[in-house]
Amino acid sequence: MPPTDSRSTYHHGALREELITACLALIESEGIGAVSLRRVAREAGVSPGAPYHHFPDRASLLNAITARGYQLLLAEVRRAVDAAGSPVQALGALIETYVRFARANTAYVRLMYRPELSESDKDPAAEATAEEGLQLLTETVVACQRAGAAPPGDPGPLVTMIWSVAAGLAMLSVEGPLDHLTAARGSTVPELTAQVSALVQTLLTGATPPR
Incomplete structure (x- = not known):
């Protein structure tokens, strides 16, 4: 499992929203093919392991956005x-x-x-x-x-x-x-x-x- 995120400024759920926002921006600018959990983490300014607190894989992140x-x-x-x-x-x-x-x-x-x-x-x-x-x-x-x-x-x-x-x-x-x-x-x-x-x-x- 990737390491946990070291940022302490996120309240519960705030990290999730930050990742969704970063993913949406990435899709807008570069398309769906550019999306990976590592890339979304980088765009959100968090550690590579941060997304795994809320999304076990790429599909689960895309699922959340689709549902919303x-x-x-x-x-x-x-x-x-x-x-x-x-x-x-x-x-x-x-x-x-x-x-x-x-x-x-x-x-x-x-x-x-x-x-x-x-x-x-x-x-x-x-x-x-x-x-x-x-x-x-x-x-x-x-x-x-x-x-x-x-x-x-x-x-x-x-x-x-x-x-x-x-x-x-x-x-x-x-x-x-x-x-x-x-x-x-x-x-x-x-x-x-x-x-x-x-x-x-x-x-x-x-x-x-x-x-």
Whole structure:
């Protein structure tokens, strides 16, 4: 086991937060491939053995960040859905929130959409929060159906469509293609996302009411 950290200024949990912050900064600047516990320790200014107090390996550190990313995203989506004036507007707000969150939190999102790196299937917290997000989306789609603003029946296909649109725009935004596309059109990613959100809402409001 690596030696213990000699810094005495950390309270319990403070070292953990420092390591997570350092890891996020490293992902932002150099990418996920640059992450190792030794490198994160160096970036945080602690001894090579310090991370082992909280993270037994690289995957456990990435897991912790992935779980937090899902928690932060879910909190923002809940606020957007609660503030929306109708279930249809809530779906549009959800799409825009995904993209806005992704652009502001690229390190989190790069991990959230790369489960093979963080082994999130081994982390109940990350899995539970991701499932909670899908449940919120499903409930919103069902509310649209009850209001006659979405086709009746199995909500699964519409849930999948909205999720794919939101997550797809988010990742295209993080990876850069959307910036190039919108710049060529004299627009911006937020403007394009708002247009897509409005289009989805327009399509839904034309749905056949349930019988």
